[in-house]
Amino acid sequence: MNRGIFITFEGIEGSGKTTQGRLLAQTLKNEGFKVFYTYEPGDTLAGRYIREILLNSEIKITPLCELLLYFADRAQHIEEKIKPHLEAGFIVICDRFTDSTIVYQGYVRGISIDLIEELNKKLFSQFIPDLTVLLDCSASIGLGRNKKANKKDRFEMETLSFHEKVREGYLELAKINKERFFVLDATESINVIAEKIYKKVKSLII
Numbered sequence: 001m002n003r004g005i006f007i008t009f010e011g012i013e014g015s016g017k018t019t020q021g022r023l024l025a026q027t028l029k030n031e032g033f034k035v036f037y038t039y040e041p042g043d044t045l046a047g048r049y050i051r052e053i054l055l056n057s058e059i060k061i062t063p064l065c066e067l068l069l070y071f072a073d074r075a076q077h078i079e080e081k082i083k084p085h086l087e088a089g090f091i092v093i094c095d096r097f098t099d100s101t102i103v104y105q106g107y108v109r110g111i112s113i114d115l116i117e118e119l120n121k122k123l124f125s126q127f128i129p130d131l132t133v134l135l136d137c138s139a140s141i142g143l144g145r146n147k148k149a150n151k152k153d154r155f156e157m158e159t160l161s162f163h164e165k166v167r168e169g170y171l172e173l174a175k176i177n178k179e180r181f182f183v184l185d186a187t188e189s190i191n192v193i194a195e196k197i198y199k200k201v202k203s204l205i206i
């Protein structure tokens with residue numbers, strides 16, 4: 001497939017994914033690139049309803065239900081948005097993707113990682129990111145930043161040790177997938193991180 005570039009942003013809550021994803025999108029747009037910025041879960045109409053269930057801590061769901069809702073959201077998201085934009089040659093920047101599912105539902109919630117990877121391979125094997133930016137910082141720093149924003153969804157309600165496990169899961173995944181992961185210290189300044197990401201992305205484009 002002659003297609004655009006697929007870049008995902010991963011990391012714990014408050015690590016700076018949205019900040020950096022949006023900055024990168026804007027910088028590349030300013031340079032004249034066709035850029036499509038998106039996020040998971042919830043960036044389609046069906047996805048917005050799915051997201052509501054996923055993030056509302058008052059709706060009790062099992063880990064398997066949670067996993068399959070993420071897959072449902074992704075199926076819709078890929079078909080409606082990611083695939084057409086990649087086919088049209090866009091740089092697609094996605095805030096969270098399959099790695100989030102492997103880490104949160106697999107490493108942390110304890111669903112078989114083999115099962116998640118098998119499902120992913122069967123359903124979405126064409127949509128492995130060209131680059132995954134992992135913003136790495138401790139849970140206390142990430143959550144500390146988000147506390148200011150007063151977020152209270154299903155994941156923000158979890159304990160510090162939950163988020164430390166998420167961090168470990170990501171680092172493990174980055175070790176296994178060295179060719180596409182770009183791990184950055186998320187405690188550096190927003191501009192320093194943005195510059196490093198920009199340079200990395202430019203090296204992929206040219």
Ligand SMILES: Nc1ncnc2c1ncn2[C@@H]1O[C@H](COP(=O)(O)OP(=O)(O)O)[C@@H](O)[C@H]1O
Pocket residue numbers: 011012013014015016017018019020145146149186187188189190193
């Ligand atoms: N490198 C950084 N240093 C300090 N604060 C940051 C940095 N990156 C992001 N922030 C701030 O931390 C908060 C969470 O950032 P955000 O991009 O929303 O994280 P995420 O999308 O990973 O949850 C925001 O208020 C943002 O301005």
Ligand SMILES: [Mg+2]
Pocket residue numbers: 017018019095
């Ligand atoms: Mg965010």
